[in-house]
Amino acid sequence: MADNLQDIIDSLIDHIDKAIAKGSVTNQQVAAVLDFLNERLKKADGDKYIRKDQPDYTNYILQLFDGLEIGKFFPSMTTGTGAGIDNKGNAEVESMKVRSFMMIMELIINRLSSVDSEFVFSESGTIDKVEEIEANTYLLTIRKRWDFDFTAFALHDVVYGSINTLLSDDSFFTSWFRVLSVDVSANQLTVATYPDDEVPAGKNFAPTNGMNICRRGNAINEDRQSCWYISSYEGCIMYLEGVTKPILEESNYYLSLGKPKHLELFNGLPINYKHPYLFARGAIIQDLIRIDFQGNPIYEIVDLGIWEPRGIYIRGYSEEQNKYIQHQIWYKSCCWRCVSDAATVGLPPRWNNTQWVCIVGDSNFKLEITSTKGRFFRFGQEYTQLGFILTHGDMDISVDASQVEWTRESDLLEEDLLWNIEHAENANTVDITPLDMPTNWYEAKKVVFRCKISIRDGEELKSFSTEFKINNKL
Structure with missing residues (x-):
């Protein structure tokens, strides 16, 4: 019962006591007081309890000591229904949308995950506000992800960002721009968009609120002209170097793992562009095992010169060289290759020795x-x-x-x-x-x-x- 209602009741009881002592109270007066108290008590009960027969609210903290269930709650990661929070604070819901950001101490996700666009490893950010300063020049306010978060973009960075229109056709557009100045304290960038003929799609767009942006390169600073990304629609892992503008040149592709790009340097090579390849400027490899399309090892030919009676010749995996090899020797003006796991020591190669095959001079x-x-x-x-x-x-x-x-x-x-x-x-x-x-x-x-x-x-x-x-x- 509310404190102010208790004061009113105490005042009425005192007033009735005094009236009875003077003999000046009537039955009608007592009935009126009882009716007043009844209505106030009904209202007091309504303020104290949450109603179950109509929408309700409370201006005070609502404490549910045994948890909360919404709908027909059934806890399960695969077949669960409804939503619930237990008395320890563990929540299970169907889905969740977060409009700003989410702070998580530890994130445990499904072991099977998927990326349906690009995952870029470079400086990035989200645009909170766009102000057009003049034609093709904009002031961008970058969203702070935490209190002391400041933009990592730098002068002359080549930046791009894409945003989905959320329309039924799944359309999206990309904006390319160069950083003209950086205001770290205000977390703002002044940028200029590139002309249409200087962007990959042939059509450039202005940056917009909510657009995620990342650095692709830098027009001047060589230390900021590289990045790498994983692309699901390109089907590869790509490392870029020497990027100074939106449209890439062949010299920018330093490493590719996956479906190869149609580069001129691949012209004339027996490349299947539907199959994955590894393309790199250099490689440091300890063990390199080559196989054919059926998974069989490809043997490296090792020429040992003139046949030696005490020589050991093999066709197989060499523990010493850590690769599959096939020995080749020269004997009696013919070139021979070992075709057995280990040729008999001291038995010279001949036209009818099944441990050897003649490859030069076979028709001699x-x-x-x-x-x-x-x-x-x-x-x-x-x-x-x-x-x-x-x-x-x-x-x-x-x-x-x-x-x-x-x-x-x-x-x-x-x-x-x-x-x-x-x-x-x-x-x-x-x-x-x-x-x-x-x-x-x-x-x-x-x-x-x-x-x-x-x-x-x-x-x-x-x-x-x-x-x-x-x-x-x-």
Whole structure:
């Protein structure tokens, strides 16, 4: 009950007591007093309690010792409803809009976060007030985030800011300007906007209240001409250097991780602009492991010169060099690469050694027919033995021949066929006598003996052929 109501009641009781003592009070007077007290008590109850049947208010602090619930409150981060504050001050709500700023001792957020525009690492601020001093020149008051917050922008900074129009088409515009002067005590900037033809979009706008702004570079100060940012719509992390104006040049791009820019220095390179790349002016790397598009390691060729019988040659990961390597050596005028995890020590590379593959000189096979008595004979004196030498580079691989075929070629096809059948069993050598000459040998004075050699390279059969002409010396 209010103190002033208690005073009134005490005064009325005293007045009634005095009237009764004098015998001057009537029933109507007593009834009027009771009616007055009843109305005042009703009003006193209304002031004391919060009503549940109509909107109410109080001019005093409202204390809810057991908490507060709004709507159908169900506490849960994923399926909760309503809002609530418990008796310890813990609050849970659906959403919150803060028009000025929020001070937080510790911020715990969902581990999955997203940036749908740009995240710039540079001096920044929010415009609280814009005053146009003259055409294209403005006085900007920068919002203080705390009591002793002062703007970090400096003279000649190249600054830009974007603001969403909050329209249904999600449109936004960007303002580019240069800082002409800085009033740190007033937290104000005097700026001049760039002409339309000096901004990336070809159209510049005036700065507005609520616009977030950040430094991109500086027109004069080299120490303030760099910044870096993360962009979701560009799909990259970008580091810029030497920025003196809004429109960037190719020399400003110092590092890019993500989708590459369409720069002239990339012309002619096999770049897929839909895939991420790392582009940087320099790199300091301890371990560099190259892989192909399927994730397989790419081996670095290490040329060790002339093959050494005691040398160790590998194709694999080198713990010493911290990378995947493939050894390359030179042997018998051919260049060889190791294709096994570890080549057998002391076993030289050969055309049929599966631990090595010849990459230079692989086609350097040579087949030569030999004759014990030369190639010129007088009629009736044709006695000689034909053989062959097969080489690969400087290596004699004649013993590796798996198939040898001797044939004769003259103008007498039937005789040639018969000779071929009779000598089908000859191997590395064939004896030539006057009986092996065609019957027109004296008139033709020339006959050809051909040798065809086949060798098996793993599963592949390689064949080589050459001819030996015997001439009649008159």
